[in-house]
Amino acid sequence: MITQAEIDEFVLNGARIYIPHVSLDCAIFGYHEQQLKLLLIKHKAVDGWCLPGGYIKRTEKLADAAARNVKERTGVDGLFLQQFKTFGDPNRVKFEEIDEQLWYRIMGVKITKDNWLIDQTISVGFYAITDFSRTVLEPGFLAVECAWFDIDALPKLEFDHDEMVREALHTMRIQLYHYPIGYNMLPGKFTLSEIHALYQTMLGKKLDVSNFTKKLIALGLLKKLDEKRSIGAHRSPHLYSFVKERYEEALNEGIVLS
Amino acid sequence: MITQAEIDEFVLNGARIYIPHVSLDCAIFGYHEQQLKLLLIKHKAVDGWCLPGGYIKRTEKLADAAARNVKERTGVDGLFLQQFKTFGDPNRVKFEEIDEQLWYRIMGVKITKDNWLIDQTISVGFYAITDFSRTVLEPGFLAVECAWFDIDALPKLEFDHDEMVREALHTMRIQLYHYPIGYNMLPGKFTLSEIHALYQTMLGKKLDVSNFTKKLIALGLLKKLDEKRSIGAHRSPHLYSFVKERYEEALNEGIVLS
DNA sequence: CCAAAAGTGTTAAACTTACACCCATGT
DNA sequence: ACATGGGTGTAAGTTTAACACTTTTGG
16 A cells, blocks of 8 residues: 555655656556457556556666566566557657646646656657466555456557557567467466467467478477366377576577568 | 857857756768668767767757768768667766866867766667768868768677667667668669668568569569660679658558567 | 679578368267 | 279479679769
8 A cells, every 4th residue: 555645755756766857657468268359558647548557666686677667557466568669759748738726636736837757858769568367456555446458449548658558568479489488377387379379369360270380399499298187179289488598598599580 | 061050059058058967979871882880989078989979959859860861971861860778877978087188189179067068977878870882971170081881791889889889780780670760871763683782781681582573572672674784794683772752651650660 | 804893693591371181079 | 894083203493692792983
């Protein structure tokens, strides 16, 4: 829980702890059972959906700030997190539209025109990937609600966040071809069908099963385990795991996935 | 020319015009006659070489700020300019080492610990490419000198600029495979040898002439002109030019160059 | 005629692509 | 036995990579 005194401190003196004029926004993609979702948030002071974001502590590295943010919203840490672009259009957020009365009613503290929270801000965009079934959502003290939205049925977002999502999705899909992302979205052991379905969902298109799995195995990224899973009907599939060393290597070097 | 009054205004009240806590740095790569160089700058107040950089006006888009910066240093505009990463390590610049006495002697204006120029700053990295023989260097009022350095003989740079150069070079080389960069570095008409030499120099490695040119032509990026150049001895080479429409298209879609 | 630069041709190997086919298993 | 999902095989087409070869031209 957070007290009113802490909110006051954040609003009035936050610029001592956080770097003013700079924020970050995270496009957190969530995968589960052939669905690709995006985490959105509804701020107390803004009537509409946004990407989750936050500020960077003066003592903190940029990437750590992003990881902290993602953890605060989803409870998950250590997931694949990637800076994709920094946004600096002067009209990206319209601060002149802020309603000071509303602000006061919502936050319980007066905001003035020179407050650090409503001065011009550039924002560093990150994207992250996780299995959404393993997350525990937490709106935080600035928001009323946060929820997963299907990637094909997103509402219109506030500010420049529609553009951010477009860029994030584009970068993520390009990177999926060049890096073996997926470590954080599959359990330690998984079947070939599972990883195949993951890639199809993330890329939003069909991939030939045979060729896809052949390629992953040829790249040395997967190791066949001496275990099978016997779910429901039909033949029980082999379990595989990532070859950690090869995976790390491929993250650095890059690969070609068709 | 810039007056002392203007310098005073910049130092004391610059935060009204520029966004404080945010800067940008540009790795400007210059190519000419099989050499790849990088533009470095020596600030008045810093004893050592840095990437050229600057601040973003409150009325200006990020990319426009970068273009303005590059133009101010080199006199060239409209060149290939690409955001590659944003740097936000709290220790990237050590402001506590600032010598206020020295500052006063150099800038002719007193700086205090709360000045906007020496508070924590995150920096957006851009890279640009140009033909360095067409540039006219201009250090600007904050620097004493700026010069082209051979990419293989760079001095140790200040702050985190060594890392910036590493990342910029890496991104530029990756992008060279995926986008037909080079429009700004070759004259309107050029020979196959010239573009081949350009790519070899930028990538820092040998490329098979035959295969390289075959590929570019197969991609439809080059158009053979009805002209030859008869420089010096031996067989005179054909001139080519970029097919503008196809080039723009390829910049958007991306290509594969080996 | 020769050296050097420009430009073309050829081939083996590698990789993609598309699709056919066999296997194991629960009902 | 058969439908279903798991998994393997293969042949055609395309692309890459390496390098040999021909042409032109000034001295």
